[in-house]
Amino acid sequence: MQEENSGQGRAAIVLLSGGLDSMTVLAIARQQGYHCHALSFDYGQRHNAELQAAQRIAEHYGVDHKIIHLGLDAIGGSALTDASIAVPETPQPGIPVTYVPARNTIFLAFALGWAEVLNARDVFIGVNAVDYSGYPDCRPEFITAFQTLANVATKAGVEGQRIQIHVPLITLSKADIIRRGIELGVDYAFTVSCYAADHQGRACGVCDACRLRAAGFASAKIQDPTLYQR
């Protein structure tokens, strides 16, 4: 999980949700010299504005971008994919209802498949210490277990080549992430974090994702470019 090596033009898969974290990760991977292939998912999420943001970010950086359609709504079980579960407007104890069961396992599995096809050895994902407190699949032990899996699950692994899951944000606070992104010239006006954004990508201002994002900009003392609905 070390990030010191230069990409040296090697292909990497970058999971790109269209949020603040994943745009920062894409900027970091590019700065490390990787030839980036961005991967997004249309999984029946409520906030389709995030997916449109992912498209604009990929275009902005001129990177290859694939959107995979997943029937995750068929499984349900999350406020993000099941219209009958409301997105909370106040913080809730325990694992939030916005948790999508096995989401990062599924996303990384697809990234692994695309990495095999492209003969890439590097996958970037924007999990971080803030998400960590709530979602099981944002914890360092999850990433470690997935990396072990990746190296037995693939042709590359069987042939003795290491696949690396890069998590450059894992130990950063939201404010740290924003500061790092600004250093790299990231324009956060491209990004949508809100769980309940409207069709224009305007944020609700009250969901967990909005609160974390707003607090991050405030703490970093950087002007928040987010457009709000109210």
Place this chain on the structure above:
Amino acid sequence: MQEENSGQGRAAIVLLSGGLDSMTVLAIARQQGYHCHALSFDYGQRHNAELQAAQRIAEHYGVDHKIIHLGLDAIGGSALTDASIAVPETPQPGIPVTYVPARNTIFLAFALGWAEVLNARDVFIGVNAVDYSGYPDCRPEFITAFQTLANVATKAGVEGQRIQIHVPLITLSKADIIRRGIELGVDYAFTVSCYAADHQGRACGVCDACRLRAAGFASAKIQDPTLYQR
């Protein structure tokens, strides 16, 4: 990976491709007393007849059945999902071109997600010792790594409950699997194994899957109910 415990009416997810192996696994899980929920994937595979077989098998056993649509063809890289790669008619050295990158990782990830939603702790998958020689994600070390992942990736894992990936066929030959299925009353006429089956589910008779299946019936001295195209 022990299979001795009785299911005692507990919910289990069973990956059901519609092939010989997965129908046997479903019969085993039912015989162990699990309340089975079958999961199939429409992933742009050439052999849609297999998916129709999965539907008929689920109906036959009267089990809950979900088909998830995946854009795996967007990734390509396999003769099963990419029309530009031919299905070989003779055995090939190394990992076959019918290998779908990260397929079992993706399938198990979805099974894990559905298990979380249903509050199930058991997932069944029909990987076996014959597949093992060719596909990286059919090996016991892959299953062990996925099980470790499952227990850090999920709410259940965080809450200290064990998720079990059951692989009742892992050490069986194709003939052993068929004998076990026949003992459990499995009617293999329901199943389609061929990589290039036609719309009526008739098998090509020459692909790897057909060869393994035919050899299995011959070795088990059980009449092969497969319908062939020629």
